[in-house]
Amino acid sequence: MRVDVRQVALRPEREAELRARFESYQKSKLLGRLIGWLLEKEREGSERAARVKLFGSVPRIEGELVILDRVVDSDADALRDLIDNPRVQRYVPTYLFEKQREDVHETIRLLYGDLFSNEESLILAIRDKETGELAGLAEFYGLRDELHKVSVGYRLRECFWGRGFASEVAHLMVEYLYGKTDIEIITASVMVQNPASARVLEKAAFIRTAQGVEEDWGFDQPVIVDKFFC
Ligand SMILES: CC(C)(COP(=O)(O)OP(=O)(O)OC[C@H]1O[C@@H](n2cnc3c(N)ncnc32)[C@H](O)[C@@H]1OP(=O)(O)O)[C@@H](O)C(=O)NCCC(=O)NCCS
Numbered sequence: 001m002r003v004d005v006r007q008v009a010l011r012p013e014r015e016a017e018l019r020a021r022f023e024s025y026q027k028s029k030l031l032g033r034l035i036g037w038l039l040e041k042e043r044e045g046s047e048r049a050a051r052v053k054l055f056g057s058v059p060r061i062e063g064e065l066v067i068l069d070r071v072v073d074s075d076a077d078a079l080r081d082l083i084d085n086p087r088v089q090r091y092v093p094t095y096l097f098e099k100q101r102e103d104v105h106e107t108i109r110l111l112y113g114d115l116f117s118n119e120e121s122l123i124l125a126i127r128d129k130e131t132g133e134l135a136g137l138a139e140f141y142g143l144r145d146e147l148h149k150v151s152v153g154y155r156l157r158e159c160f161w162g163r164g165f166a167s168e169v170a171h172l173m174v175e176y177l178y179g180k181t182d183i184e185i186i187t188a189s190v191m192v193q194n195p196a197s198a199r200v201l202e203k204a205a206f207i208r209t210a211q212g213v214e215e216d217w218g219f220d221q222p223v224i225v226d227k228f229f230c
Pocket of ligand 1: 087089154156160162163164166167168189190191195196197199200
């Protein structure tokens with residue numbers, strides 16, 4: 001004989017007991033979800049608090065092709081090669097720090113002095129991971145601490161162009177800033193005549209926010225740039 005359970009009448013005290021159990025089950029489920037949510041918020045908060053300040057230290061950042069770390073005295077000749085090449089310099093500002101002094105050894109000595117402690121600019125060597133040779137410079141500059149915002153730039157010696165180095169550098173810089181520091185906005189500017197650099201930024205998930213804007217990069221005329229943010 002088949003029994004239709006919907007037709008089975010429960011004794012009132014049994015029904016009240018089952019109803020009470022069901023309500024208590026619902027409450028504990030809700031409580032469980034609430035506790036889960038609170039734990040998640042606490043974890044997010046402690047992760048945010050664990051992020052370091054940019055300029056707290058000079059980082060060492062390792063990728064597949066390159067390593068970003070301190071510029072050292074033995075990089076002097078490679079740095080001279082970067083500074084003296086007009087093909088490298090034509091699409092970067094005239095006032096870059098490494099061009100301000102005749103003596104490149106003095107430049108290297110000053111990199112992690114006032115420039116760094118005044119939080120003006122953090123310049124890292126881009127090193128060929130295979131050989132350790134200085135391939136270029138990566139720079140964090142224009143920090144706006146209250147906005148958690150910073151700009152990035154990079155330049156490579158000509159002998160290292162076209163090997164994917166800049167693409168990896170841009171990616172590593174973004175990964176470091178968003179993963180390890182309290183930075184929340186990253187910006188960059190590229191001269192409109194420099195599509196290779198724009199492509200590097202696009203590959204690192206930067207978005208073009210302005211096109212054909214005038215900026216003073218220290219040349220006789222303002223330069224025309226596209227602006228990016230990530
Ligand atoms: C611009 C520069 C950083 C590029 O470095 P790089 O290591 O050669 O770049 P990558 O090899 O990682 O990638 C370059 C990308 O641009 C592309 N590209 C190169 N020339 C291009 C051009 N004329 N138009 C469009 N895209 C171009 C490449 O095909 C590559 O994209 P892909 O990987 O999709 O093929 C380097 O040439 C440089 O240091 N130049 C002098 C200083 C400078 O301009 N710095 C940037 C200032 S904003």
